[in-house]
Amino acid sequence: MAERNAVHWWNGIVFRSLAAVTLLSALIGGLCSLMLREQVVVRAHTDAQRRLEQLLDTVENTASVAAFANDEQLAREVVQGLLRNSEVRRVSIHGAAAPLAHAESSGPQNTSQPPVQRRLMSPFKKGEVIGHIRLDADWNAIYSQVDADARYAMLLLSAQTWLMILGTAGMVFWVVVLPIKMISDRLHHLDATSSETLTIPEGHDKTELGRLVGDINDLKLRLISTLDQERELRWQQDIAQRMYQDVFDHSTSGIFVADLHGQLLSFNPAFIELTWLPQPSAKQPWRNLSEPRWAESQQLLQLIEHSTQQHESCAADLLLHGRRGDERWLNIVVLPLGDGTVQGTVTDVTARKREEISARRLAVTDPLTGFANREGLFQAHAGMHVTADAPLVVAMIDLAGFRQINDALGFSVGDQILLMAANRIRESTNPDSFLARVGGDEFVIVLRGMAERSAIEAWISHLQARLGEPYKTDTTPISIGSSAGLALFPGDGVDMQNLLHCAELALGSAHASRHGAQTHPHLFFHPELLQQVEYRRRLEDDLRLAVEQRELKLFFQPIVDLHTGLLAGAEALLRWQHSERGAVSPEVFIPLAERIGLIGEIGRQVLDDACRQVAHWRRDGLEIYVSVNVSASQIPEELPPESILETLNSYGLPSHAIALEITEGVLMSNVSVAQNWIAQLRAAGLRIYLDDFGTGYSSLSYLKRFPMDTVKVDKSFIMDMNDDHTLVDAIITMTGSLGLNVVAEGVEEAAQLDLLRAMGCGYGQGYLFSRPVAAADFVATAKRINTEMGRHTASP
Template sequence: MAKHNNTMYWWNGIVFRSLAAVTLLTALIGGLSSLMLREQVVARAHTDAQRRLEELLDTVENTASVAAFANDEQLAREVVQGLLRNTEVRRVSIHGATAPLADADSSQPQNTRHPPIQRRLMSPFKQGEYIGEIRLEAHWNAIYRQVEADAQHAMLLLSAQTWLMIFGTAGMVFWVVVLPIKVISDRLHHLDASGSDALTVPEGYDKTELGRLVDDINDLKGRLISTLDQERALRWQQNIAQRMYQDLFDHSTSGIFVADLQGQLLSFNPAFVELTWLPPLPSEPTDRRLVDAHWDEAGQLLQLIEHSTQQHESCAADLLLHGPRSDERWLNIVVLPLGDGTVQGTVTDVTARKREEMSARRLAVTDPLTGFANREGLFQAHACLNAASDAPFAVVMIDLEGFRQINDALGFSVGDQVLLMAANRIREAAHPDSFLARVGGDEFVIILRSLGEHDTVETWINNLQTRLSKPYKTDTTPISMGSSAGIALFPHDGTDIQNLLHCAKLALGSAHDSRHGVQTNPYLFFHPELLKQAEYRRRLEDDLRLAVEQRELKLVFQPIVDLRTGLLAGAEALLRWQHPERGAISPEVFIPLAERIGLIGEIGRQVLNEACRQAAHWRQDGLDIYVSVNVSASQIPEELPPESILETLRRHGLPSQAIALEITEGVLMGNISVVQNWIAQLRAAGLRIYLDDFGTGYSSLSYLKRFPMDTVKVDKSFIMDMSDDHTLVDAIITMTGSLGLTVVAEGIEEIEQLDLLRAMGCGYGQGYLFSRPVAAADFMATARRINTDMARSAA
C-alpha cells in the first residue's frame, strides 16, 4: 500500500488548528464576556450613584425644609455649600414657596444630559403643607470616570483570567488530546498496511476512546489484509478455473457453443464441430451458423433459443441430426441465456439412450416371447387402423385349451416352447396385413383387416384351428391340444377396440362352455344374446352377494357307505342355492362365480361352520359319522387357514376325525409348497384329506406321491363305464391300496356297479343307489334306512 507523500505545513497540522481553535473560541467568549461585564458595571454604577444622591438628599431634607419654612437664605446657602463638597454633586438649588433661597455649582463641565434629582419640601410643623423644593444635579462625568476606571480594572482582571484559561485549555487539549492523536497519526502514517505490524496505543490511553480507535484501526487492518489475501486467492483460483475451463472447453467430449438469437455461432469447441458434423469452412468461426448442420428440425432449435431467451430459463431438447453418410445421430441440446442477447449451449450425444428408449417403447407394446403386440400395443395399433381406414375387419380371440396343465406338468420352459410354436402357426396362417397380439398367458388376438365378412372369417378360422390342433414337438414329448375362438366384426359388433375385445371375449367364453364330447376346435361369432348372458351373470353376481349375506345358501348331505359292512360311514356336504326367482342354480354355476368375485372365502367359512354344527348335532343324537367338506383352490391357505378350521372344530366340540376335507386336482396345481404345508398341518392335527374326482386330471397319479392324502374319490365317469370295461377302476383301486390309501367310488347308481366295486375291494361308495343328497332334517331317516337295507344286502 503506497504511503501519503504530500508535504504538510505546520499550519495545516492538528496541533496548530487545535490551539488556534481553542484560542479564538476562548478570546471570542472572553471579549463577549468583557463587553457584557462593562455594561453591567456601568449600569450598576449609575444605580449606585442615584442611590447615594437620594441618600444625600435624605440627610439634608429636614434642614432644607426648615430653611424654606423660615425663608432663611443663609441656612439654605449652608445646605447648598455642604452638598457641593461631595464630588459626585455638580449643582444644588433650594426654592421656597414663592422665591429661590440658594443656588450654587462646582463649575465642572458636564458632557452628559441627565435630569436633576428633585424632592418636594413639606412643612415640618404643619403636615401636608408644601413650602418649596430642593434640586440636585449629579456630576456624571466624574461618576463615569470612576466607573470607567473600575470597569477597566475588572476587564484587565477578566482578560488575565481569559488568557490563563486559553493557555491552560490549549495546553490540556494539546497534551491530553492533540498530542496522542498526533502520535497515533505519525505512527499510522509510517505503518505498513500490508505488513503484520500493529498500531500501538500511546501510553496511558489503552482504555480511552483513542485506545478503542487504535483497536478498530488494527481490526480494520486485519480484515483488510484478510480481504486482500482472499482477493489474491480468488484471483488465483479464477486464473486456474479459467485455464481449466479453457482446457475443458477445448478437450470436452460434449459440444459447447455460444450463439446469438439468429443462430449465428460466436464461439464453439472442437467437440461441437465433431458432434454436429459441421462442414469445414475457410472463413472465421463467426461465419458459421447452427443451422449449417443437417438437423431434422432446424426450426425447432431456433425456437428453443428464442424460448430460452424470452423465459430467462434453461431449455433442453433432443434433436435428430443427419450425417454426411446418411447416418443419424440424436443430440441433446441444453440452452442457457447469458443475458446479453446470446445463449450458451451444450451438445451431448444421446443416440444410445434414444435407441434404448425406442427399444423400451417397442418392448412396452410388444410381447417379448412371441414378438406379437401386447395389449397396450393392440390398443395403439387399433387407433392407427381406425385413422387409416374405416374398412370392415374382424377381431379374433384365440385361447389354447389345456395350456395351464402343460405348464404345471412339464414346466414353464416347455410351455414357452408351445406358445412360440403356436404363435408361429398363427403368423403363418395370418394374412400379410393382419395385426397379431398376445393379450394373456395363452390368449391371442388377430385383427383380420382384409377379412371382414362372416364366411371368409369362418374359412380362415377353420384353417387356423386345424393348424393349432396338430401335435407340438417339444424337447420332452409331443403335445396335442385344441383351441377355442371368439370373433367380433367391425363395425357390426362395435367401433371401439375395447368393445370389440369384450365381444370377442364373450364369444370365446361361450366357445369354452360348448366344448363337450367329440366337439373340437370350436369357435363362435359374437351375438347380442351373449351380452344378455353377461348381464345375467352380472345380476347373478349381485344376487349371490345378497344370498351369502342373508345365508340363503343351504347344505344338503349325500351319504357315504362302507361297502364291506353296508353301514353309513359319513356324508358329503353339498351346497345348494334356491334362487327366489330363478329357481335352483347349479353349484357348477355359482361356485366359479363366487371364486371370481371373491365370495368363496365367506362361503367356505359358512359351509364349514354349518357342517360342524350338523355333525355335532347328529353325534348328540347317536349318529357317529364324519362329514366331508369340499375346499376350493381359492380358499387355500388364506381363506381357510388350518388354525381357523381347528378353531371351528373346537367351538363345536368335535374331534378331528369328525370332518374330512375334499380337495380337487385344481388345488394341487397351485403353489405346491403352500398346499403341501397346508395339508401337512391339517393331517398332523388328525383331519383326513380326500382327493376328489381322481383320474380326470392331467397327471393325477403324480399327485399321490407328492401330497400326503388319506383317501381318493374315483370320479363317477369311471364308475358309469364299468359295465364295458372295469380294468381302469380295478387298477386305480389296486394302486391306491398299495399306497395305503382308502378309495371312495362316486356315482354308484346300479347294483351291478356295487357288486363289481365290492369284488375289487373298494372300501366306500356314494351315489343315487344309496341316496340322493338330502336336507339335514331328513338325513337321520335316510341314515336309518341305509343302515337297515345295505347291511342286509351286505350280509
C-alpha cells in the same frame, strides 16, 4: 480524523453511566420514600386507634359503675383522667337518661376522623346497655409526631441512597467503564491487517469483557482469513478463466452465446463443426442464425425465444440432414442469462438416439417371432376408427395344449413350435396383414380386404389346418390343435381395444366348446357373449354379497352304514338360493368363488356352520360325524390345520366329529404341501376322505403316497354297476386290503345297494337313502333311515 473521533465528556460512557445510575437510584429512592411515608402514616393511625381502644379498656368498668349509679363526680374523674393523655382531644360519658360528664382540651380541632365510642353495660344485669362513652383523638398532635418520624426515616433513606449511588458509580467505573475505555483505546489504534490482537484487561479473563475481547480477536482473525481466501479465490478465478477459455476453444461440445434475434455473440469451433455450418470468413462474416445457411435454424430460434420469454432453461433434440444424405442428432440446451441473451450447448447424441429408436422398436416387438406385441398392436391401431376405410378381421388364435408341451418337453421345444407356428401364420396371410403375439401361445391377426364370412371361414380353416400339421422339433414330431375367435370391424367394435376384447370372448367360447358335445375350432363374436360376461359379473357381485350376508346354507346328505343300515354320518353340501335367479348350482358358484378369491371365506363359513350343527345334534343325542369338502385353493393358507382345530375346540367337538373330503386335484396341486397338511390333521385325529375316486389319472398311486382313511367311489361307477360291477368290486377289494373304508356315492336303486353289500362295501350315500336336506329336517330324516334301513337289514 482526530476531531471526528473526539468524544466530549458528556457523551462519554463514564458520564452516561454515572448519570444513569444517579437518576435511577434517585427515582427508586424517591418512590421508596413516598411508599415509606405512606406506610408510616398508616401504621401510626392504626397504632393510635389501638391505643385509644386500650384507654377505653382501662376505664370501661369505672365508667359503667358511674353510669349505673348516675354518679357525675365519678364520671368527671374518669373524663379528666382520660384527657390527661396527649392524644385525647375530647371525652364524654352519657348515662341512660342524660349526660354525666364532658371535657375537651384547647387547640385546633381535626374532625376528619370518626370518634371512638363504646357502649357501657350494666355490671349487674348481663346484656343491659346503661350508657356510652365517646372519645375523640387529637389527630393534629398524632400527625405531627408521624411527620417527624417520617422525615427522620426519609432522611436516613436518602443518606443510604446516596451512599449506594456513590458506591455503585465507583464500582461501575472501576469494574466496567474503565476496562471498556481501555479496550476502546487499544482497538482504535489496532492495525486490522496485522496479526496483532487485543489484550484482556487485568482481572477480566473470565468476565464478559474478557469474552468480548476474545470475540473481537476471533473476528479479526476470521477477517484476515477471509481476505486471504478472497485473494486465493481471485487467483483461482483467474486460473479458471484461463481454463474455461481453453475448454471453450477445445471442447467437443458446441458452446455459443446468442441474443433473442439469433445474433451469435460468441461460439467455439465445435459449434461450427457439429452444426455443419460454414466457417465465417472476412468475405462472408455470418453472425446470425436466421440467415438461410442452416435448415434447422428456425427450431433453434424458437428454442431461444421460449427460453428468454419463460426465463427457464430449455432443451430439444434436433435432426440435421447433411448434404450427402447423412443425418446427425444434436441435443441443444439453452439457458437464459437474464440480459436478453442465452447460452447454449450442443452435443452429438446420434448414437443415443439410434439406441432409443431401437429400444422403442423392441418395446413393441415380440423378440421371439418378430411380430408386434400387445403394446405394438395397440400403438399401430390407435385411432383406427378414424383411419380405417375398409372392413377388418381381428382373429385371435391360441395353440391347444401348448402349456403341457412346455411342462413336458421344456421351453426350448416350446419356442421352436412358436417359431414354426409364426412362420405358418405369416405364410397364410396377406403381406398387408398385421401380425402380433399377445401372449405365450396367443396370436392376433388383423386381416385387411376380406369382408365375406364365407371367405373368412375358408381362410381361418386353412390357417388352422396348417397350424394342426405336425411340428418337427429336435426331439420328436408334435401335433397340436388350435382355437380361434374372430371379431369384425366396424360391426363388433370401432377400436382395437373393443375388437380384441370381442375376439377374446369368442376364443373363450371356442375353448369351452372343446369340452362340450359340439367342438368349434373357431367362432365369430356374438353379442350374447357380452351378455354372458355381464351375467358372470353380476353373479360375482351377488356372490360377494351372499357371502357377506351368509346367505349360503348347508344341506346334509346322509351316509349310511350298509352293514347295520343305521345312519353313520352326513356330507355337508353348500347351497345358494338366489332371490332372483333361484337355486344356483355349486358347479357354478364354487369355481366362481375360487376365481374371485372368495373360496377361503366360504370354506371358513362352511367349517364353522358344520361344527355348530354337529355340536347341536350331539347335545340332542344324535352321535354322527359330518364331512366337509375342501378345494385345492384352500390348502394350506385358507384352511390351515391350526384354524381347523381351533374351530373344533371352540364348539367342544372331538376330532372325529368332522371329516375332510379332498379330491385328486388337491393332491396334484402341490404334493409336498398336501402331504404335510394331511399329516398334521391326521396326527390331530381328523379323518381324510378321498372324494370322486377313480376319475383321476393315477388314483391308486395316491392311496400309497397319502395317508387316507376313507375312499368315496364316484357315482359314475355306481350308475354303471348294473351292467358291469367288476371295477367297483376291484376298488372295494383293493381299498379293503389297504385298510381303508369305502363310501359308494350315487346309490339310487335297491339293486345297487344289494350288490354293494355283497361286495363288502362299508358305507353308501345317495338318493335311495335321502336327498340333501336342510339342517332343520335332518333329525327326522335320520330317524326314518334308522327305522327303515335297520328293518330292511334285519329282515332275511
